Amino acid sequence: MRPLTAPRRTVPxxxxxxxxxxxxxxxxxxxxxxxxxxxxxxxLRVGLPAFVLTFGFGLYLADDTRRDNLSSVYTDLREKVxxxxxxxxxxxxxxGVSPDLAEAVRTTLALPLPQSSLDxxxxxxxxxxxxxxxVGDVKVQIQSGxxxxxxxxxxxxxxxxxxxxxxxxxxxxxxxxxxxxxxxDRADLPLIAGDGADQAIDQAQQILTSAGPLLPxxxxxxxxxxxxxxxxLDRNQRILLPVNQPVLALERLIALDQAQDLxxxxxxxxxxxxxxxxxxxxxxxxxxxxxxxxxxIPAESDL
Amino acid sequence: xxxxxxxxxxxxxxxxxxxxxxxxxxxxxxxxKVGCLILRLENADGAREMDGVGSMAGQSSFRVIGAATTRSxxxxxxxxxxxxxxxxxxxxxxxxxxKMAGIRVDHVIACFSGAEPRSYxxxxxxxxxxxxxxxQDVARVLAACDVPDxxxxxxxxxxxxxxxxxxxxSGLGDPRGQIGxxxxxxxxxxxxxxxxxxxxxxxxxxxxxxxxxxxxxxYVSGVSSLVEDEQELGAxxxxxxxxxxxxxxxxxxxxIYADSVRMGGDHVTSDISKGLQVPLTxxxxxxxxxxxxxxxxxxxxxxxxxxxxxxxxxxxxRQVSRTEVIGIMRPRVEEILEEARARLDAAGFDHLPSxxxxxxxxxxxxxxxxxxxARILGQRVRLGRPLRVQGLPQAATGPxxxxxxxxxxxxxxxxDEWWDFDIPTERYPSRSxxxxxxxxxxxx
Numbered sequence: 001m002r003p004l005t006a007p008r009r010t011v012p013x014x015x016x017x018x019x020x021x022x023x024x025x026x027x028x029x030x031x032x033x034x035x036x037x038x039x040x041x042x043x044l045r046v047g048l049p050a051f052v053l054t055f056g057f058g059l060y061l062a063d064d065t066r067r068d069n070l071s072s073v074y075t076d077l078r079e080k081v082x083x084x085x086x087x088x089x090x091x092x093x094x095x096g097v098s099p100d101l102a103e104a105v106r107t108t109l110a111l112p113l114p115q116s117s118l119d120x121x122x123x124x125x126x127x128x129x130x131x132x133x134x135v136g137d138v139k140v141q142i143q144s145g146x147x148x149x150x151x152x153x154x155x156x157x158x159x160x161x162x163x164x165x166x167x168x169x170x171x172x173x174x175x176x177x178x179x180x181x182x183x184x185d186r187a188d189l190p191l192i193a194g195d196g197a198d199q200a201i202d203q204a205q206q207i208l209t210s211a212g213p214l215l216p217x218x219x220x221x222x223x224x225x226x227x228x229x230x231x232x233l234d235r236n237q238r239i240l241l242p243v244n245q246p247v248l249a250l251e252r253l254i255a256l257d258q259a260q261d262l263x264x265x266x267x268x269x270x271x272x273x274x275x276x277x278x279x280x281x282x283x284x285x286x287x288x289x290x291x292x293x294x295x296x297i298p299a300e301s302d303l
Numbered sequence: 304x305x306x307x308x309x310x311x312x313x314x315x316x317x318x319x320x321x322x323x324x325x326x327x328x329x330x331x332x333x334x335x336k337v338g339c340l341i342l343r344l345e346n347a348d349g350a351r352e353m354d355g356v357g358s359m360a361g362q363s364s365f366r367v368i369g370a371a372t373t374r375s376x377x378x379x380x381x382x383x384x385x386x387x388x389x390x391x392x393x394x395x396x397x398x399x400x401x402k403m404a405g406i407r408v409d410h411v412i413a414c415f416s417g418a419e420p421r422s423y424x425x426x427x428x429x430x431x432x433x434x435x436x437x438x439q440d441v442a443r444v445l446a447a448c449d450v451p452d453x454x455x456x457x458x459x460x461x462x463x464x465x466x467x468x469x470x471x472x473s474g475l476g477d478p479r480g481q482i483g484x485x486x487x488x489x490x491x492x493x494x495x496x497x498x499x500x501x502x503x504x505x506x507x508x509x510x511x512x513x514x515x516x517x518x519x520x521x522y523v524s525g526v527s528s529l530v531e532d533e534q535e536l537g538a539x540x541x542x543x544x545x546x547x548x549x550x551x552x553x554x555x556x557x558x559i560y561a562d563s564v565r566m567g568g569d570h571v572t573s574d575i576s577k578g579l580q581v582p583l584t585x586x587x588x589x590x591x592x593x594x595x596x597x598x599x600x601x602x603x604x605x606x607x608x609x610x611x612x613x614x615x616x617x618x619x620x621r622q623v624s625r626t627e628v629i630g631i632m633r634p635r636v637e638e639i640l641e642e643a644r645a646r647l648d649a650a651g652f653d654h655l656p657s658x659x660x661x662x663x664x665x666x667x668x669x670x671x672x673x674x675x676x677a678r679i680l681g682q683r684v685r686l687g688r689p690l691r692v693q694g695l696p697q698a699a700t701g702p703x704x705x706x707x708x709x710x711x712x713x714x715x716x717x718x719d720e721w722w723d724f725d726i727p728t729e730r731y732p733s734r735s736x737x738x739x740x741x742x743x744x745x746x747x
Contacts, residue, residue, distance in 0.1 A: 021373050023391030024398050032398055033511065036407035 082116040090114040090146040097152045101134050105150060108132060117142050125150075134177045159201065160186050162193045162220075172205065174198035194223030203229065203246065210247045213254055217263070228273070238269040249275065310504070311459075311517070311722045318515040318717070321410035327515060327714055328397060328408040331707040332389070332415045332503065334378045334546025334569055335665060338699070338707045339396035341369035341404040342714060365715045367694035369404025371396050380565045381417025381520070381547040383502045386509075393510050411507060412516035412714045414523050414706055416547045418499035420460065422560045422650070423451055425490040436469065436478045436486055439745065442725040444486045453494045460500070460519055461493040462721035465557040474555070490721065493519060493561050516714065521549025521561045523709030528663040528687035528702070529553055537655035540687065541643050541680075542706060543666035545569045548639055549706075550646050552655070557718075560650045564642040568666030571635045578631040579623060581609050589628060596633045597671040598626040636669060640679040647680075661687035665703035 024032070034040055061067055081087070090113055094102040108128055111120075126140045129150065137153040155177050157169035162183065169177040169186060176198070183191060192204055204221050207229055211218060214233065222230040229246055231239040242249050249272040256278075257263045262270070266286035271279045282290065291298060321327040322344055329340040342365045373395040377388025401407060427448035431440055445464060453459070467475040469483035478486060500517065507514050525540035534553045542549040544567045552560035571594075576586035593607050602625035611618045652658060660680045662672060667686055676684045689708035691700065699707070 021395060023373075023376075023395045026394070029394045029398055030511065032401065033407050036401055036405070038407075 082118045085146075087116045087118055088114045088146050089117050089120060089142060089148045092148050092150065095149065095151045097134075097154050101132070101152070101154060104132060104134070105129055105152065111148070113148075114146070117146075117148075120148070133175060136171075157186065157189060159204065160189045160191045161197055162191060163195065163197070170198055170201070172201060174201040190218070191220035192223065193220060194226075196226030197221070197223040199226070200229070206247050207231065207241065207250060210250055211254070213258070214263075233263065237263060237267060240269060240271045240273050242273045242275060245275075249278075253278070311720070314514055314516050315723060317410055317513055318412070318714075321515045324410070326404075326406055326408050326410075328400065328411040328512070329707055329710045329714060330393065330396070330411050330413040330507075330512075331520065331704075331710060332378060332381075332383075332393070332413060333375055333520070333544050333665075333706070334381050334416070334567065335375055335544065336372050336703070337375045337378075337389075337392040337396045338372040338704060339370070339393075339400040340367050340695070340699070340707055340711060341400050341406065341408055342366065342711055343368045343404075344715065365693070365711060367692060367696075367711065368406070369400040369402075370696050370699050371399035371403060372699065373399070375545070379417075379546055381415050381544065381563070382496075382499045383506055386502065386506055390506050390509050393506065393512075397510060397512065409511075409513055410515040411512040412518070412710055413503060413507060413514060414518040414520040414710050414713075415499070415503060416520040416542070416544050416549050416563060416706070417565070418460075418495035419565075420519055420521065420549075420561050420563055421453070421457075421494050422562065423453070423492040423494065424559070425450065425462075425492055426487065427490065428485060428487040431484055431486055434482050434484060436481050436483065438479060438725050440486055441467075441479060441488075444488045445490065445721055445724055446726075448488065448490050450492075453492075456497050457494045458497040458500055459492055459721070460495045460517065461491070461522060461558070461561075461718075463491050463557060463718050464721070464724075465489045465491045465559060466555070491557065491559050492721075493522075493558075495519070516717070518710060518713050519549070519551075519561055520544070520706035520709075521551040521563060522558050523713050524549065524663055524689075524706040525551040525553050525558060525661075525709065526712050527689040527709030528661055528705040529659075530690075531556075533657070533659050533661065536657035536659070538657060538659035538661060539647055539652055540661045540663060541640075541667075543567055543639065543662060543664035544706075545665060548643060548664070548666075550643055552647070552650060552652060554655060560652075562646045562650070564639060564646065566635070566639045566642065567664075570639075571632050571666065571669075574631050574635050575628060579609055579621075579628075581611065585609065590632065593625050593628050594632055595625070595629045595670045596636055596675045598629045598633075602626045602629060632669070633675070636666075636672065636675060637679065639666075640676055644679055658683055660684045663687040663689070663702040663705040665701075667702050 035044075092106065092109070092111060092113060094105055097105070108131070109125055111125070120142070122140045122142070126138055129135055129138045129140070129152065134155055135152050136155040139151040141149050143149045155171040155175060157177050158172040159170050160180070160183055161168045161170050161176075167180050167183055169180060169189070171177055180186060190208055197204070200223060207221060211231065214231070217233045219232045219234055222232055224230050224240075228243045229241045231241065231250070233239070239250070239253060253262070253270060253272060266283045267280050268283050269281040271281065318327075325344050327342050327344065329342060331338040344365045373392055376392045377383065377385030378392070383389045397408070397411075425448040427444050427446070429440060429444035429447050444467075466473060466489040467478040468487045469475060469478050469481055470485055472483070475481070503517075504514055521540070521542055524542040525534075529538050529540055534556045537552070537554040539550060539552045542551075546565070546567050546569050548564040548567050550562045550564065551558050572583060572586045572590050575581070575590055576583050579586065579589070581589070589607060589609065593605070595602070605625040606622040607625060607628065609621050609623055611621065613619060658681060660676070660683060662676055662684060663686070673684055673686050686702065687705065688700065688702050689705040692708055692711055695708065
């Protein structure tokens with residue numbers, strides 16, 4: 001009797017489907033060849049996405065409300081970051097100056113504090129402070145803890161300058177620092193006067209340093225005709241210094257004074273303008289007396 | 304000049320363009336498979352400057368970057384029988400090869416095995432005007448070859464000058480610049496059926512491919528599977544394909560004879576199919592898996608399930624012994640080999656100094672074929688595989704690919720053919736501008 005179950009089929013031919021190798025359609029073939037063409041490939045892989053991106057972005061931005069939304073999102077974000085406490089400047093600290101100048105700096109800056117450090121324009125603030133005449137050099141920096149640190153190097157007043165407009169303090173570069181009401185406010189500083197005195201501060205300094213023995217009697221220096229210096233002593237004595245080499249002339253005068261006690265005499269002015277021929281102007285009474293002693297009768301004139 | 308002559312000249316120009324672009328496709332249109340290789344040609348210009356064929360027999364100048372093979376459709380006896388089907392097969396092969404290479408190819412060099420090739424030996428003689436051989440003299444001696452009547456509807460596929468002789472000195476490869484009086488040449492011409500070639504050209508055109516060269520597969524498989532000394536001393540290559548078996552005889556590195564037998568492995572398959580009453584696919588499987596030409600006692604006991612899909616238990620449970628399969632295959636293989644023997648005898652192969660015979664092609668993989676072939680073709684038979692070229696996939700190194708590989712070598716180092724030489728000045732039309740230019744070129 002034959003078994004009802006058939007033996008296992010071992011022949012794979014019925015099961016083994018021949019490897020499918022379907023021919024591409026003509027369109028598929030052409031499309032693949034097109035795709036493999038280098039420039040088409042580049043255009044599709046680079047050009048098309050770039051175009052789509054640009055076009056889509058442009059399309060998105062074409063609408064006004066969307067643009068506004070975008071910008072408001074940006075500004076909101078900026079505000080949020082800006083207003084964080086880490087960025088807030090709460091205090092203005094001014095170092096190295098007198099209280100008046102500090103007050104002047106505060107009013108000049110007029111910073112509404114507290115303010116975010118992102119909004120602060122340090123460069124502009126620095127320029128503003130540097131405009132103040134009393135300020136020599138200024139450093140502005142934001143320090144941790146919300147402090148705006150202003151470090152100022154104040155100008156050092158070197159002279160008191162009296163001119164037609166008033167009395168000024170100037171430093172050794174000739175820059176006006178401040179106006180004062182009374183010369184005696186700064187009696188420690190030498191006085192200078194005359195137009196253009198601030199232009200020749202260096203010379204005045206040299207004259208003062210070399211005028212050692214005269215200093216107790218010195219009242220001030222006067223700039224004459226914006227070209228030379230006069231030294232004014234007490235008793236209204238004047239020493240007229242030359243344009244060139246005034247210090248040399250002054251030293252010579254001091255030597256003369258020490259030898260002959262010149263300045264103690266009744267001399268109104270000593271004219272050193274001509275180096276070879278210094279001349280003296282005597283006081284009127286002394287002049288007459290000298291003439292009388294010498295027996296010189298001056299020709300009286302009505303003129 | 305014939306139509307194909309012009310086509311061949313045009314194909315040479317296209318081939319040059321393909322070399323410049325650096326990529327060319329190789330298409331082997333066979334009866335059982337269509338194979339496509341894509342070659343990247345390196346230093347295409349530099350290769351021209353080199354002496355001889357260059358390093359590694361000229362293979363270093365190219366590299367296979369894409370390879371694909373597909374089951375052939377619509378090709379019978381190596382000729383296109385159904386245009387649409389063949390076109391599809393070509394498209395399949397070209398597409399997947401392109402996909403593998405990642406590059407588009409426009410130029411294709413094709414080979415086919417059918418179209419009844421016939422060989423002619425031509426000879427020409429020319430008295431030199433001045434005693435130095437010039438290019439024009441070479442052209443004239445080629446033109447002086449008397450062309451036999453090749454018959455209606457036939458075209459010249461290959462026409463290769465095989466030998467030049469100057470006075471009494473024969474065996475010159477390149478006679479230019481040599482001194483003598485009388486230049487003679489031998490030309491090997493191979494003609495094929497024109498309609499087959501035209502079908503092929505049309506079919507490739509429908510695939511948007513430009514034909515950059517055309518070769519007989521018998522020739523190119525000889526180029527790839529014969530080693531150098533065999534080509535030099537004389538050897539025959541028998542390319543046993545699916546639908547036809549190509550025979551080419553080489554001597555002094557030139558093909559001197561080509562023919563084809565219109566039988567091949569497909570006939571063996573169909574014999575099995577008929578003998579065992581199984582479908583062709585099953586017969587093909589049985590042939591490749593259990594085929595052979597020598598039966599031994601062991602084979603009597605080796606039973607093969609041949610099956611069937613009829614639903615009839617008796618029919619579906621059939622078994623045959625391997626001996627029976629061999630018994631079916633052997634007469635057909637013998638017939639093919641005998642036919643090849645007859646062709647070789649007719650060509651005078653036994654006069655060659657060396658009578659090496661190399662079997663290649665897909666059908667040469669039948670186990671024991673070399674033993675059988677030795678009994679029919681003579682003792683000096685070996686099985687040949689194509690030589691290795693750079694980048695060829697392992698799967699495509701078998702004897703079935705010898706014509707594809709040969710076509711690669713053919714593409715890289717083409718043999719000078721008749722149409723590569725100058726046209727003699729007299730042959731130009733008398734008022735042609737070309738003639739005037741030629742005159743200037745020759746005389747200035």
